[in-house]
Amino acid sequence: MVTHRIALIPGDGIGQEVTPAARHVLDTVGARHGVHFTYDEFDWSCARYHETGAMMPADGLEQIRQHDAIFLGAVGDPSVPDHVSLWGLLIPIRRGFRQYVNLRPVKVFEGLPSPVRTALPGQVDLVVVRENVEGEYGEVGGRLHRGFPEEMAVQEAVFTRAGVTRIAEYAFTLADNRRGVLTSATKSNGIVHTMPFWDEIVAEVATSHPDVTWRAEHIDALAAKLVLDPTRFDVIVGSNLFGDILSDLTAAVAGGIGIAPAANLNPEREFPSMFEPVHGSAPDIAGRGIANPLGAIWTAALLLDHLGHAEAAAEVEHAIAACLAKSPVRTPDLGGTANTVEFTKAVLEFA
Structure with a gap:
């Protein structure tokens, strides 16, 4: 059994809702491949900014430097200017850990026109x-x-x-x-x-x-x-x-940014890399439990691949493709009525 320590930063808006979906997928698929994850969760967000005046503490990078990877849900809230929230959290991590590659794969899947x-x-x-x-x-x-x-x-x-x-x-x-x-x-x-x-x-x-x-x-x-x-x-x-x-x-x-993943990579592996779905915090639907988890789930696959578990990563990608092709379950942004938990469950049924 291989164990990886992950820094979880759910962040803002729907980041709080899709991060548990990614974690569920990592735990479920990882267990089948002899991979175990431990998580340290950090409350770095716009809510923290309102409470403390900072998106993350001054020693934030030191707190996550020794983790194997970082998973970030989303950053941003209408109550905080974007340049404040991004330059207070996302960009310092990217630059402080020399994550000079931002990798964004794109595919058109059957069942998602x-x-x-x-x-x-x-x-x-x-x-x-x-x-x-x-x-x-x-x-x-x-x-x-x-x-x-x-x-x-x-x-x-x-x-x-x-x-x-x-x-x-x-x-x-x-x-x-x-x-x-x-x-x-x-x-x-x-x-x-x-x-x-x-x-x-x-x-x-x-x-x-x-x-x-x-x-x-x-x-x-x-x-x-x-x-x-x-x-x-x-x-x-x-x-x-x-x-x-x-x-x-x-x-x-x-077919939509709700399915899109991203990886912020330090290819030399001197520092942890960070993984985040592309969709942002989506404050218009936050708190309703209807966020599309596919971007976060595909991002979890990128994390698995980066940590050396290519077969597990491929299994997650296959599950996404199979779910879209064979299941009618969809979140509202894709024309359905499923909530985040239901859609995550549907994907895992094909994993």
């Missing part, structure tokens, strides 16, 4: 690889002359050779192990410094991966092509901003 008529089950299977710790989400900049007519804001994008090289290397290696096709998101025709720099480094990394067919696509044209013909894509690598936007777009192509 895509709004894109050409996106058929089994034909859309891609991964967005997002640079996760620098780029457009840099901390360089500021605001001047607040409250005066000449008030201004400056936000600097920061791209480093080390940062672009390592995310490109990860993406090309991933493409080597998939269908061997990579698309690099750029905008070098309009952003004259950082994007040509990105393009040059991606091209350099490509020379070490001769079996990968690749091309650079301007972000605006790429967004259009993802809607017109999503089947042509395999691995897409993009900067922090471009990867963020594309991962939500591709999730929508697959």
Whole structure:
């Protein structure tokens, strides 16, 4: 029996509802494969911010540094500005633990129609690889002359050779192990410094991966092509901003962000990696018990795979696909009436 220690951060909104679903799946499927999980739960959230003035304690990273992985439910509440909640919890963990890869797989499943008529089950299977710790989400900049007519804001994008090289290397290696096709998101025709720099480094990394067919696509044209013909894509690598936007777009192509998983990875495993569903805290439905747990369940599969349990991870993914294909059980966002617990149970019946 292998034991893993997991830091649970349910967070805000429906994070409180989907985190137990992910935990139930980890415990059930893990037990079949000789894997046991122990959990330490942390109340880091917007509720904590209102009580203490901080999303997490000053020594928060030290409290979770020795865990094998982190599972985060969701971050955000209308009562707290987004830049406060994100920069007080999610981003410090990503950057403090050098989780420079944000991995977001996308599939169209049988039983969950895509709004894109050409996106058929089994034909859309891609991964967005997002640079996760620098780029457009840099901390360089500021605001001047607040409250005066000449008030201004400056936000600097920061791209480093080390940062672009390592995310490109990860993406090309991933493409080597998939269908061997990579698309690099750029905008070098309009952003004259950082994007040509990105393009040059991606091209350099490509020379070490001769079996990968690749091309650079301007972000605006790429967004259009993802809607017109999503089947042509395999691995897409993009900067922090471009990867963020594309991962939500591709999730929508697959039928909704409620099913989308994500992993924040430190590939060198010097620090724990963090796993989170894409859907956010969804305050409009929070507390009603109807949140779609599929994003959290698929995220649990990513966690299992990262910890070295590929067969268990595949079992979870198979259960998701089988449930959608063979069961009528759906949460309201997918057109059904099931609650979170009922949908989780339905998935596990196929595991």
